[in-house]
Amino acid sequence: MYSYIRINVCRLLSEIPPHVSVVAVAKTRTPEEIAAALDAGIHIIGQNYIQEAISSRTKLNENTSCHFIGHLQSNKVKKAVELFDLIETVDNLKLATALDHQARLHGKVMPVLIEVNIGREAQKSGVLPDELPGIALSIEQFPNLKLHGLMTMGPHLTAEKLRPYFAETRRLFDNLQQLNLPDTNIRYLSMGMSDSYLIAIEEGANLVRLGTAIFGQRC
Numbered sequence: 201m202y203s204y205i206r207i208n209v210c211r212l213l214s215e216i217p218p219h220v221s222v223v224a225v226a227k228t229r230t231p232e233e234i235a236a237a238l239d240a241g242i243h244i245i246g247q248n249y250i251q252e253a254i255s256s257r258t259k260l261n262e263n264t265s266c267h268f269i270g271h272l273q274s275n276k277v278k279k280a281v282e283l284f285d286l287i288e289t290v291d292n293l294k295l296a297t298a299l300d301h302q303a304r305l306h307g308k309v310m311p312v313l314i315e316v317n318i319g320r321e322a323q324k325s326g327v328l329p330d331e332l333p334g335i336a337l338s339i340e341q342f343p344n345l346k347l348h349g350l351m352t353m354g355p356h357l358t359a360e361k362l363r364p365y366f367a368e369t370r371r372l373f374d375n376l377q378q379l380n381l382p383d384t385n386i387r388y389l390s391m392g393m394s395d396s397y398l399i400a401i402e403e404g405a406n407l408v409r410l411g412t413a414i415f416g417q418r419c
């Protein structure tokens with residue numbers, strides 16, 4: 201069962217350079233499909249929904265880390281802090297404040313990425329490039345959050361047309377590193393999905409989020 205998942209993972213892991221980590225995006229997938237990806241060598245699971253993360257949690261082993269990659273509502277912050285090893289989608293101060301508070305209650309320092317709205321699209325989540333230094337400075341001040349880098353979705357475009365957006369996110373990432381904020385560890389640049397990860401890696405991504413390329417089309 202699920203031999204196609206094993207084949208997809210092996211092919212991806214052999215073509216993706218070793219400094220890049222693959223996040224297997226689990227939305228709509230069954231615990232058995234997720235287990236097949238883990239068996240084949242995946243170490244990071246990405247979840248968009250808290251409820252799905254709860255139903256598949258029991259199957260994860262200690263070597264697996266879990267990233268939250270969806271839109272985090274304030275009433276789910278407590279669960280998110282309990283369930284996840286990294287939150288990729290912090291995009292406003294209110295959310296950062298709530299995460300810091302819950303992390304403190306859990307005695308945990310929560311690793312986070314800032315989601316950037318690199319296409320400056322009105323309906324999309326993420327901070328605008330101009331707001332990035334300000335929010336990074338604020339997150340650095342929170343004792344129970346640790347900033348690990350940036351994440352972006354990019355506009356809904358074909359891979360080649362996404363290249364300039366990935367390149368701009370890379371420049372923001374480099375600038376953020378050069379700020380040398382003391383209590384941070386700026387090391388992850390999460391960009392690229394199944395149809396764009398090769399371009400994203402060329403432009404500097406070191407975390408790619410793959411659903412379809414691993415599990416096939418979502419139905």
Ligand SMILES: *Cc1c(COP(=O)(O)O)cnc(C)c1O
Nearest residue numbers: 225269393394409410411412413
């Ligand atoms: C669904 C999703 C992905 C993966 O999409 P695919 O095209 O299936 O690879 C990546 N990132 C986020 C935030 C997603 O919601």
